Amino acid sequence: MRKNKKIILSEKEMPKQWYNIVADLPGTLNPPLGPDGKPIGPEMLAPVFPMNLIEQEVSTERWIDIPEKVMEMLSIWRPAPMVRAYALEEALGTPARIYYKNESVSPAGSHKPNTAVAQAYYNREFGIRKLTTETGAGQWGSALAFACSLLGMECKVFMVRVSFDQKPFRKMMMQTWGGTCIASPSNETQAGRDVLAKYPDTPGSLGIAISEAVEAAVTDETGQTRYSLGSVLNHVMLHQTIIGLEAKKQLEKAGEKLPDVLIGCAGGGSNFAGLSFPFIQDKIHGAEIDVIAVEPKSCPTLTQAPFAYDHGDIAKMTPLLAMNSLGHGFIPPPIHAGGLRYHGMSPLVSHAVKEGLVRPEAIHQLECYEAGLLFSRTEGIIPAPETTHAIASTIRQAKLAKEEGKEKVILFNFSGHGLMDLVGYEKFLNGELKDIKLATKDFEQFTAVLKNHPSPVV
Amino acid sequence: MRKNKKIILSEKEMPKQWYNIVADLPGTLNPPLGPDGKPIGPEMLAPVFPMNLIEQEVSTERWIDIPEKVMEMLSIWRPAPMVRAYALEEALGTPARIYYKNESVSPAGSHKPNTAVAQAYYNREFGIRKLTTETGAGQWGSALAFACSLLGMECKVFMVRVSFDQKPFRKMMMQTWGGTCIASPSNETQAGRDVLAKYPDTPGSLGIAISEAVEAAVTDETGQTRYSLGSVLNHVMLHQTIIGLEAKKQLEKAGEKLPDVLIGCAGGGSNFAGLSFPFIQDKIHGAEIDVIAVEPKSCPTLTQAPFAYDHGDIAKMTPLLAMNSLGHGFIPPPIHAGGLRYHGMSPLVSHAVKEGLVRPEAIHQLECYEAGLLFSRTEGIIPAPETTHAIASTIRQAKLAKEEGKEKVILFNFSGHGLMDLVGYEKFLNGELKDIKLATKDFEQFTAVLKNHPSPVV
Numbered sequence: 066m067r068k069n070k071k072i073i074l075s076e077k078e079m080p081k082q083w084y085n086i087v088a089d090l091p092g093t094l095n096p097p098l099g100p101d102g103k104p105i106g107p108e109m110l111a112p113v114f115p116m117n118l119i120e121q122e123v124s125t126e127r128w129i130d131i132p133e134k135v136m137e138m139l140s141i142w143r144p145a146p147m148v149r150a151y152a153l154e155e156a157l158g159t160p161a162r163i164y165y166k167n168e169s170v171s172p173a174g175s176h177k178p179n180t181a182v183a184q185a186y187y188n189r190e191f192g193i194r195k196l197t198t199e200t201g202a203g204q205w206g207s208a209l210a211f212a213c214s215l216l217g218m219e220c221k222v223f224m225v226r227v228s229f230d231q232k233p234f235r236k237m238m239m240q241t242w243g244g245t246c247i248a249s250p251s252n253e254t255q256a257g258r259d260v261l262a263k264y265p266d267t268p269g270s271l272g273i274a275i276s277e278a279v280e281a282a283v284t285d286e287t288g289q290t291r292y293s294l295g296s297v298l299n300h301v302m303l304h305q306t307i308i309g310l311e312a313k314k315q316l317e318k319a320g321e322k323l324p325d326v327l328i329g330c331a332g333g334g335s336n337f338a339g340l341s342f343p344f345i346q347d348k349i350h351g352a353e354i355d356v357i358a359v360e361p362k363s364c365p366t367l368t369q370a371p372f373a374y375d376h377g378d379i380a381k382m383t384p385l386l387a388m389n390s391l392g393h394g395f396i397p398p399p400i401h402a403g404g405l406r407y408h409g410m411s412p413l414v415s416h417a418v419k420e421g422l423v424r425p426e427a428i429h430q431l432e433c434y435e436a437g438l439l440f441s442r443t444e445g446i447i448p449a450p451e452t453t454h455a456i457a458s459t460i461r462q463a464k465l466a467k468e469e470g471k472e473k474v475i476l477f478n479f480s481g482h483g484l485m486d487l488v489g490y491e492k493f494l495n496g497e498l499k500d501i502k503l504a505t506k507d508f509e510q511f512t513a514v515l516k517n518h519p520s521p522v523v
Numbered sequence: 524m525r526k527n528k529k530i531i532l533s534e535k536e537m538p539k540q541w542y543n544i545v546a547d548l549p550g551t552l553n554p555p556l557g558p559d560g561k562p563i564g565p566e567m568l569a570p571v572f573p574m575n576l577i578e579q580e581v582s583t584e585r586w587i588d589i590p591e592k593v594m595e596m597l598s599i600w601r602p603a604p605m606v607r608a609y610a611l612e613e614a615l616g617t618p619a620r621i622y623y624k625n626e627s628v629s630p631a632g633s634h635k636p637n638t639a640v641a642q643a644y645y646n647r648e649f650g651i652r653k654l655t656t657e658t659g660a661g662q663w664g665s666a667l668a669f670a671c672s673l674l675g676m677e678c679k680v681f682m683v684r685v686s687f688d689q690k691p692f693r694k695m696m697m698q699t700w701g702g703t704c705i706a707s708p709s710n711e712t713q714a715g716r717d718v719l720a721k722y723p724d725t726p727g728s729l730g731i732a733i734s735e736a737v738e739a740a741v742t743d744e745t746g747q748t749r750y751s752l753g754s755v756l757n758h759v760m761l762h763q764t765i766i767g768l769e770a771k772k773q774l775e776k777a778g779e780k781l782p783d784v785l786i787g788c789a790g791g792g793s794n795f796a797g798l799s800f801p802f803i804q805d806k807i808h809g810a811e812i813d814v815i816a817v818e819p820k821s822c823p824t825l826t827q828a829p830f831a832y833d834h835g836d837i838a839k840m841t842p843l844l845a846m847n848s849l850g851h852g853f854i855p856p857p858i859h860a861g862g863l864r865y866h867g868m869s870p871l872v873s874h875a876v877k878e879g880l881v882r883p884e885a886i887h888q889l890e891c892y893e894a895g896l897l898f899s900r901t902e903g904i905i906p907a908p909e910t911t912h913a914i915a916s917t918i919r920q921a922k923l924a925k926e927e928g929k930e931k932v933i934l935f936n937f938s939g940h941g942l943m944d945l946v947g948y949e950k951f952l953n954g955e956l957k958d959i960k961l962a963t964k965d966f967e968q969f970t971a972v973l974k975n976h977p978s979p980v981v
Contacts, residue, residue, distance in 0.1 A: 069534040070598040076527040140528040141606075141903045148599075152673070170628060172904045174942065214900040215610070234692075237945035240952055241899050441699050442672040445599045446630045484632065484942055487695035494698055 070151060072164075072315040074144035080310035081131055083303045086342040086413060088127035089349050092420050094412070095387030098374060105384050112283040113292045115191035118184065121300040129303065131183075132190075138182040138215055142171045143307070147315035148479075152443040154463070161466035163459060164319070165479040166312045166340060169446065173238070175481030176336045177208030177295055180304035184293050185212035195219035195290040197281045199249065199274030202228055202403030203235025204449075204481065205295035210244030223249035223277045226269035228403070234485055249274040256280050256380060270396065271407070272379025279382050296333025297377060297386070297411050305339025312476060313343055321474050323352050326462050328477035330454035331358040331367065331425075332404045334411030336480040342413075345422050356423045357462075358414065359454040361433075363501040364397040366390065366410045367418055367425030377409055388415040398501040400430050401489030402450035426458055429500035433457045434493040437483070449481035450489050528609060530622075530773040532602035538768035539589055541761045544800040544871060546585035547807050550878050552870070553845030556832060563842050570741040571750045573649035576642065579758040587761065589641075590648075596640040596673055600629045601765070605773035606937075610901040612921070619924035621917060622777070623937040624770050624798060627904065631696070633939030634794045635666030635753055638762035642751050643670035653677035653748040655739045657707065657732030660686055660861030661693025662907075662939065663753035668702030681707035681735045684727030686861070692943055707732040714738050714838065728854065729865070730837025737840050754791025755835060755844070755869050763797025770934060771801055779932050781810050784920050786935035788912035789816040789825065789883075790862045792869030794938040800871075803880050814881045815920075816872065817912040819891075821959040822855040824848065824868045825876055825883030835867055846873040856959040858888050859947030860908035884916055887958035891915045892951040895941070907939035908947050 087094065096104040107119045114122070121129065131139075150163040168176035188196060196213060199222070200206030206222035213220035222239055229236060229248040239246040249269050250257035256276040260267060267273075282292035294301065316324065327344055329337030337358050348354050360367055366389045375390035377383035389410045391397075397406040417423045430450075437453035439460070440446070448456060455477045466473040483490065492498050545552065554562040565577045572580070579587065589597075608621040626634035646654060654671060657680070658664030664680035671678035680697055687694060687706040697704040707727050708715035714734040718725060725731075740750035752759065774782065785802055787795030795816050806812050818825055824847045833848035835841035848867045849855075855864040875881045888908075895911035897918070898904070906914060913935045924931040941948065950956050 070595070071534060073531060073533065075531065076529060137528070138903075172940075211903060215903055233949075234942075234945050237949045238905065238942070241896065241905050241941075241945065241948045243900055438699065442701055445596075445669060445673055447696065447699050482630075483699075484692075484696070487692050487699065490699045491691075491695045 068149070070149055072147040072149070072319045074311060074314060076140050076144065078314060079136065079140065079144050080307050081136070082128040083131060084306040084310060084343050084346065085124055085127055085129055085303055086345060087125050087299065089346050090413070090416060090420065091349065092416065094416060097384040097386055099384060113279060115188050115193055115291055117187045117191055118300055121303060122298060131307070132186060135183050135186050138186070138212070139179070139307070144311045145170050145308070147312055147319070149319070150444050153440060156439060156443045157460065157463045157467070159463040159467045160470065161463045161473045161475050162321070163463060164316070164474070164476045166308055166476070167479045168308060168336065169479055169482035173204070173208040173211050174484065175204050175208065175449065176305060176308060176339060176478070177205050178211055179307055179339065180295065180301045180335065181208040181212035182215065183304040185209070185216050185218055188291055188293070189216045189218060193289050193291045195221065195285070196293045197221045197223070197278040197290060198293045198295065199223045199271060199278040201225050201271050201406065203232055203238070204404055206244070206246060207235055207238040207242070208295065209293055210239040210242040213244060214242040220244040221281060222246045223251065223274040225249055225271060225274050226267065232485070249277050251277060253277070254280040270379060272393070275378040276380035276382050296335040297409065299413055301335050302338040302342065302411055302413050305335045306342050308336070308339035308478065309341060309343035312340060316476065323347055323354055324476040325473040326355045326357065326475045328357045328359060328455050328458045328462070328475065330405060330451050330480060331360050331410065331414060332407050332451060333409070334414035336478050338411060338414055340478040341423065345417060348422055357458055358418065358423050358425045359458045360425065360427050361400055361402055361405050361454065362427045362429045363400050363503060364391065364406055365427045365503070366408065367415070368427040372415055372419055375409060386412050388412045389418065400501060401486065402430065402433070402454065404451040405454065428454055428457045431498060431500050434490065434498065436460050437490070446479070447483040447490070448479060449483045450486050452480045452483070455480070526607070528607055530605040530607070530777045532769060532772060534598050534602070536772060537594065537598065537602050538765055539594070540586040541589060542764040542768060542801050542804065543582060543585055543587055543761055544803060545583050545757065547804050548871070548874060548878065549807065550874065552874060555842040555844055557842060571737060573646050573651055573749055575645045575649055576758055579761060580756060589765070590644060593641050593644050596644070596670070597637070597765070602769045603628050603766070605770055605777070607777070608902050611898060614897060614901045615918065615921045615925065617921040617925045618928065619921045619931045619933050620779070621921060622774070622932070622934045624766055624934070625937045626766060626794065627937055627940035631662070631666040631669050632943065633662050633666065633907065634763060634766060634797060635663050636669055637765055637797065638753065638759045638793065639666040639670035640673065641762040643667070643674050643676055646749055646751070647674050647676060651747050651749050653679065653743070654751045655679045655681070655736040655748060656751045656753065657681045657729060657736040659683050659729050659864065661690055661696070662862055664702070664704060665693055665696040665700070666753065667751055668697040668700040671702060672700040678702040679739060680704045681709065681732040681739070683707055683729060683732050684725065690943070707735050709735060711735070712738040728837060730851070733836040734838035734840050754793040755867065757871055759793050760796040760800065760869055760871050763793045764800050766794070766797035766936065767799060767801035770798060774934065781805055781812055782934040783931040784813045784815065784933045786815045786817060786913050786916050786920070786933065788863060788909050788938060789818050789868065789872060790865050790909060791867070792872035794936050796869060796872055798936040799881070803875060806880055815916055816876065816881050816883045817916045818883065818885050819858055819860055819863050819912065820885045820887045821858050821961060822849070822864055823885045823961070824866065825873070826885040830873055830877055833867060844870050846870045847876065858959060859944065860888065860891070860912065862909040863912065886912055886915045889956060889958050892948065892956065894918050895948070904937070905941040905948070906937060907941045908944050910938045910941070913938070
């Protein structure tokens with residue numbers, strides 16, 4: 066009989082610390098800047114985040130203990146299985162051994178709850194009773210509603226109007242977990258009212274929703290409300306490293322050394338960082354691993370945008386972050402991988418790319434859906450549209466291994482299932498999707514935005 | 524630190540045989556009858572099912588080997604975790620220790636793939652290239668499409684028209700797995716055309732869909748098409764026993780003896796039988812276990828219907844089965860737990876109830892949704908509407924244990940997640956649902972139907 070398909074860990078083998086890559090990254094990290102162009106201090110973030118999370122955001126310690134209560138909540142679905150993709154290998158006829166870390170087993174269906182439970186916990190410890198956030202397609206909003214329900218906290222999610230109307234199931238998930246989900250722009254914030262006065266029929270945007278969620282947090286009179294972000298920031302990447310730390314133990318159990326190729330899709334960067342950062346530590350110390358961050362061709366942040374200081378949101382409410390950015394005014398085309406439609410990128414992931422530790426790759430959506438379909442019909446699990454980008458890249462690498470006749474070990478992050486995103490598959494099967502190519506004017510537009518940055522790094 | 528939340532098994536610990544309760548059940552089982560009122564022979568089922576499955580259907584052997592290839596497919600998600608519901612216990616303040624077997628981890632989201640992969644395998648071994656089936660809410664249709672995709676078989680699902688229109692996501696799941704899903708009644712079968720000619724605007728029914736699926740299988744000229752059923756029959760119950768066999772090993776790992784109370788919801792009976800039959804073997808040999816089958820008050824098959832011979836479908840295409848039945852003409856009210864809306868019941872489960880081995884219980888849907896909400900907000904996983912019936916009964920038992928001050932062990936089957944059924948939760952939260960009580964005329968109607976049975980057993 067063949068070896069096990071799944072490589073599992075017991076709860077006792079679950080990592081007890083997160084890995085903070087800041088302690089090991091080469092080069093100098095560029096700090097966030099305030100409106101005055103000077104590095105911001107922790108106190109400037111205090112109205113938005115609790116101090117214990119701000120401390121994590123700026124920490125340079127290599128290992129940070131995971132609190133007992135967070136471990137308990139994570140144990141609802143963790144440790145997550147690592148799976149050998151025997152059937153996919155067979156379909157491709159590749160000598161590569163393909164493994165995937167299955168993050169779709171969480172109650173919300175993706176890796177997002179890894180940081181949601183941690184953020185909710187730290188806020189609760191700090192005396193916070195309510196969290197606000199924004200959500201696009203709904204993956205992050207439902208993860209935070211889930212986490213808040215476990216801790217008896219209130220959760221208010223500003224969901225981009227067009228998604229709110231088109232994806233009612235995500236809203237229902239949040240409500241089932243006791244969260245409140247309202248369409249953005251709303252009449253509940255000044256930012257929302259301003260937009261509605263000007264554009265009463267706007268479909269909304271992530272930028273507007275962020276502005277509303279931050280405003281709702283900082284203007285709350287009880288002082289017991291804060292804002293929560295599902296990607297981009299350092300503490301979010303930190304919480305996600307449990308993915309890669311588990312995967313290392315599992316590869317060892319499978320009798321493998323380090324992977325030759327490591328792949329994750331990247332929107333804001335959190336699932337990619339979660340799997341890759343613990344392995345990049347080895348790469349920094351000499352290991353040869355091809356670490357690939359996959360993004361959509363239609364939102365080519367890492368492959369085509371400059372590394373510069375830019376805002377995380379359209380309304381410029383966030384500090385200036387040093388990152389790859391298509392410009393905070395850039396609106397990505399409406400591809401189905403909503404989680405990858407972001408103009409910016411985690412500063413840590415951007416830095417790792419700049420230092421040559423990560424190799425970015427951009428793939429068009431038709432190739433990704435084709436890959437998602439092959440995976441669904443061989444390995445049996447329907448991937449989220451975001452995840453299909455990692456699968457498409459994995460298939461490229463597996464075919465390359467076949468051409469080269471090499472027994473490579475490929476590990477990718479199966480960041481989420483696609484059960485809430487089946488409309489994209491239907492459109493693909495009906496031939497209604499096409500690859501969206503950016504025109505020169507799109508590039509010119511965001512380049513113009515970046516020219517106005519206060520202190521471009523590159 | 525508390526004990527582990529999840530009790531997991533390695534793939535090597537996965538049971539290698541199914542348990543056939545027919546070998547141990549007391550009393551005499553009543554055989555299926557043909558249209559002439561005489562027991563049917565295996566050859567009469569040959570146009571509908573492959574002979575290897577018919578042999579399983581009538582087998583009296585206690586243990587039946589699970590084929591290697593089926594084990595491989597099951598290992599995509601099995602062994603399934605058993606979970607200690609610490610947070611639910613705490614919320615209830617009960618001294619009971621509550622465990623649940625989490626069958627929602629399969630790619631289709633429920634226990635249904637346990638038998639889908641086995642049935643697809645045996646058909647494939649017998650040279651069959653295509654399976655037909657019917658589906659109501661879509662849970663079974665998507666499970667069979669999933670199984671067929673793994674084996675490269677065609678799958679055609681006749682989906683009840685009203686669900687086809689209202690639940691497009693289930694259809695999309697089937698299509699993503701390469702299956703064909705068409706609304707029933709359709710123009711593709713004589714049964715469908717007859718209904719459409721008479722009632723062009725009919726919403727369809729499970730009874731019509733069964734007739735279409737059976738007709739499509741038996742009239743296929745290649746001879747390589749058969750029909751597949753997702754519940755009720757003996758071989759389906761057999762395939763599901765892997766649930767209970769795993770649970771036994773897991774309870775032992777958790778340091779528990781046999782459970783005091785064992786609970787599952789029952790529509791056609793397959794998830795209930797899957798968990799309970801291996802424990803009922805112990806009960807037959809003297810163990811004291813309160814085994815509870817939970818059904819909706821609005822479809823009270825086990826609690827209020829007689830045990831008698833009846834057809835499995837409205838069109839009377841199936842043999843007469845000895846079972847509890849509300850009458851094959853009974854149309855259950857439109858509650859959201861679509862999987863529990865069936866007029867009949869597995870003959871084996873019905874027999875176990877008759878012999879006093881199983882205690883049926885009926886619960887109204889509001890109590891079930893309330894239970895599902897509490898579970899979602901404590902244990903974190905949103906249950907399917909069917910599964911909330913098992914949870915509601917579990918909560919009743921946990922409260923009873925509190926009143927009695929007893930440290931009971933309660934084990935229930937978490938048969939599926941509710942991510943594809945969130946509309947029911949939204950309606951519940953909006954106060955739009957009510958308990959549906961059957962009127963006397965409903966009873967009179969099905970009693971009349973049962974009077975016409977050829978050979979009532981009770």
